Amino acid sequence: MNQEKTLLAKLKTYLIFAGPTIFAFFTVMILPFLYGIYLTFTDWDGISATHAFVGFSNYLQAFKDKVFWTSFLLTLKYVFFTVILINVIAFFLAYVLTSGLKGQNFFRAGFFTPNLIGGVLLGFIWQFIFSEILVYFGKSYNVPIFSNFWLSDPDKAFWALVIVTVWQYTGYMMVIYIAGLVNIPRDLLEAASIDGANSYQRLKNVILPLMVPSFTISVFLTLQRGFMVYDINLALTNGGPYKSTELISLHIYNTAFLHQQYSTGQAKAIFLFFVVATVTLLQVYFSKKLEVEN
Amino acid sequence: MKRKILSIMLTFALVFSLMAGCGTKSSNNGESNSTATATKTVKITLLNSKAESQAQLEEVAKIFIKENPNIIVEVIPTAADQTPFEKVISMYAAGNAPTMAMIDPGEVSKFKDKFLDLSSEKWVSDAIDGALNAATVDGKVIAFPFAVEGYGLIYNKAVLDKAFGGNFDPSSIRTRDALEEAFKKVEATGVKAIAIPPMDWSLGGHFLPIAYTAQSKDPAQVAQFLSDLKAGKVDLANNKVFNGLMDTFDMMKKYNIDKDDPLSATYERGPQLIGKGEVGFWFMGNWAWPQIKEFDTANEQYGFIPVPISNNPDDYGNSGIPVGATKFIGIDKTQNSAEQQDAAKKFLDWLVYSSTGQDMLVNKLNIIPAFKNITLQPQNPLAKSILQYVKSGNTLEFMTTLPPDHWPNVGASMQKYLAGKIDRKTLIDEIENYWKNVQ
Known part of the structure; x- marks a missing residue:
């Protein structure tokens, strides 16, 4: 009916529908981002009225910082464990909770709830659990692993971060997997059963291939969140003990605002952006290739 | 066609209501401005x-x-x-x-x-x-x-009176040995001697800077000491004040209530311990008073003693606290x-x-x-205790203008030292390295 004929008419339609969004996206995302990139080439300290152009020295400063690389490697380790644990546990939960278990809606809600608690609050709650409850439990029942304060030991503090992250995000990913599992066509599963496939074969040959889109989105979300995690890190360990659990986002924040090296922090943040963008785009590209048409 | 007109009308209604929304806001602003000028x-x-x-x-x-x-x-x-x-x-x-x-x-x-x-x-x-x-x-x-503000070793007078069997005189502690003696007496009454707060801002921002400020009575000399540190010209391993302070720290570590897990303590626990008299001393500043007051059992009898850095009571730093x-x-x-x-x-x-x-x-x-x-x-x-130090002229310079990343970095090194993860040599290396690379 309404065939747009001229370019102008097309543009008009386009602007009516996409214009406001593009405007908002441009002003609150693109412009600050470009300005942020510009700032990494200056010596601005966040407050002074003037700033000078300094070339790449902020990037040099950032890459020479050993703590930055330690923090980056620690973040990679954190991302590795959280992505695997969250997705494996979430898939397992989703699989069990779509099998027709009694009260499964109650369990679904229960596992999802942690995701509704804000990260900072959650960090403080778990800090209390690690510092008071587990230590009390460990001391009264003589469980050596719990009788010391986890957050004062670098390794245990790292695992505490992983545990809390997994606890928070598993429910969310579980919901995505449940949606995926529910949408698998019954006829395919029935056909597999009639052909004599046992439940393991059905899982491996029918369910998993059809679940790849869910995996794509869940792994993407957990990857991205893993790299960007800040609130849990801040509230649970605040980088302690002795800066051994300072993940990359917290490190960047501290560089910019605590150590007041604003432009260096900004350079580190831009670097982080490119790492996260590369990793997640690669992940989405390769897992799209695995997807099958049903 | 009717539908189209309807949708256009709806769109206009939406746009107008949005504009009206903005409009009321700006007219509100105008109003408050005009009232502001009216009543100033x-x-x-x-x-x-x-x-x-x-x-x-x-x-x-x-x-x-x-x-x-x-x-x-x-x-x-x-x-x-x-x-x-x-x-x-x-x-x-x-x-x-x-x-x-x-x-x-x-x-x-x-x-x-x-x-x-x-x-x-x-x-x-x-x-x-x-x-x-x-x-x-x-x-x-x-x-x-x-x-x-000022800081030092806060003591609970009720605990110390009991330990000293009478009226405790804070000015009697001017040396490391006297402090250790006091710790022993407190422990003899069945109470732990001291709580060392393991926060990086306390260790790196307050405790360690005593080693800088106690270098000399003359602020210019202290500033010189810091710029020498930056230039890498200071040999902390052979610095008397620094080693004296760390010797005291080692001694304090032995009597720390959290000796088994020194980094587990939180700030919130400190006021409770000192207020309830579960320890005799706590290293902190006067800002902690409102929290201590909540747990007070010593009838509001508290005060500061300096952190001694040697065994000679006349050495600079042994009789004053940073203020x-x-x-x-x-x-x-x-x-x-x-x-x-x-x-x-x-x-x-x-x-x-x-x-x-x-x-x-x-x-x-x-x-x-x-x-x-x-x-x-x-x-x-x-606050009264600090004013006494101010009046008698026994104050050290509170190092408040150290670089902003001083306490997080050096504080982390001090935490490692407190937890026994590194020895003094590594600590010195880390502090000297921090100063050499400071911006």
């Missing part, structure tokens, strides 16, 4: 970075408004997950700078083209010696010294009107010169004012 009410804001005093400051603002009906003071808190510096610069970037910003001494010079020149204010001449050092940039005073102005208030001149700036000046004057203001400062905010004209005696024992 000025609204000023104060960014508070002393989170522990937020409620008290709000009360102070209310009382000020009662006495000055033309001025409204709003106290803006800093969120728990935000550094005050970040809050200030984001407010500046948003074009919404606070009229008065409370900041740390080391940050003052960054605001030299934002803050109003206050050199001609009356309180400048009434400030105590040295209080304006950090507030003076290019010969101009650009910030108001809000609070004087200095630690919070400054600057008035913004770039985004606030002249009326707002005047109102802010009036507020600061009110704090220093009106009797209510003085009362608020000393009794409500529990602050030790940095002004000679205020004669009110603080009611809290820790």
Whole structure:
């Protein structure tokens, strides 16, 4: 009916529908981002009225910082464990909770709830659990692993971060997997059963291939969140003990605002952006290739 | 066709309601502006970075408004997950700078083209010696010294009286051996001797800097020592003051209540331990008084003793505690009107010169004012103890203008040392390396 004929008419339609969004996206995302990139080439300290152009020295400063690389490697380790644990546990939960278990809606809600608690609050709650409850439990029942304060030991503090992250995000990913599992066509599963496939074969040959889109989105979300995690890190360990659990986002924040090296922090943040963008785009590209048409 | 007309009408209705929404807002603004000029009410804001005093400051603002009906003071808190510096610069970037910003001494010079020149204010001449050092940039005073604070080993007098079998005299402890003796006596009464707070800001921002400030009585010598550290010319391994302080630290570690897991302690636990008399000593400053008071069992009898750095009672540093102005208030001149700036000046004057203001400062905010004209005696024992040190001239310089990344970095090294993960040699390497690479 309404065939747009001229370019102008097309543009008009386009602007009516996409214009406001593009405007908002441009002003609150693109412009600050470009300005942020510009700032990494200056010596601005966040407050002074003037700033000078300094070339790449902020990037040099950032890459020479050993703590930055330690923090980056620690973040990679954190991302590795959280992505695997969250997705494996979430898939397992989703699989069990779509099998027709009694009260499964109650369990679904229960596992999802942690995701509704804000990260900072959650960090403080778990800090209390690690510092008071587990230590009390460990001391009264003589469980050596719990009788010391986890957050004062670098390794245990790292695992505490992983545990809390997994606890928070598993429910969310579980919901995505449940949606995926529910949408698998019954006829395919029935056909597999009639052909004599046992439940393991059905899982491996029918369910998993059809679940790849869910995996794509869940792994993407957990990857991205893993790299960007800040609130849990801040509230649970605040980088302690002795800066051994300072993940990359917290490190960047501290560089910019605590150590007041604003432009260096900004350079580190831009670097982080490119790492996260590369990793997640690669992940989405390769897992799209695995997807099958049903 | 009918549908199309309907949808167009709906669209217009939506657009108009949106515009109307914006319109009312702007007309509201106009209204409040016009009433403001009519009654000359000025609204000023104060960014508070002393989170522990937020409620008290709000009360102070209310009382000020009662006495000055033309001025409204709003106290803006800093969120728990935000550094005050970040809050200030984001407010500046948003074009919404606070009229008065409370900041740390080391940050003052960054605001030299934002803050109003206050050199001609009356309180400048009434400030105590040295209080304006950090507030003076290019010969101009650009910030108001809000609070004087000091730190050392806080003792619980009830515990120590019992340990010493009578009246405990804090001036009897001037050497490391005397301190250890006191620790032993306290432990003999069945109470733990000391709580060492493991926070990086305490270890790196307060404890270790004693080694800098106790280098010399002369502030110029201390500044020289720091620039030598930066140049890598200081050999900490053979520095008497540094080693003396660390020897005391080693001794303190032996009597630490959290010896088994030294990093597990939290700040919140300290006031409880010292207030309930579960330890004899706690290394902290007078800002902890409101929390200690909640657990007080010693009838408000507390005080400071210095951290001894040698066994010679006459050595510099053994008889004094670090005291200095630690919070400054600057008035913004770039985004606030002249009326707002005047109102802010009036507020600061009110704090220093009106009797209510003085009362608020000393009794409500529990602050030790940095002004000679205020004669009110603080009611809290820790402030009294600090004033005694100030009066007798036994104070060290509070190192408040160290680089901003000093305490997080050096504090982390001190935490490792406290937990026994590194030895003194590695600690020295880490401190020296920090100073060589500091920007």
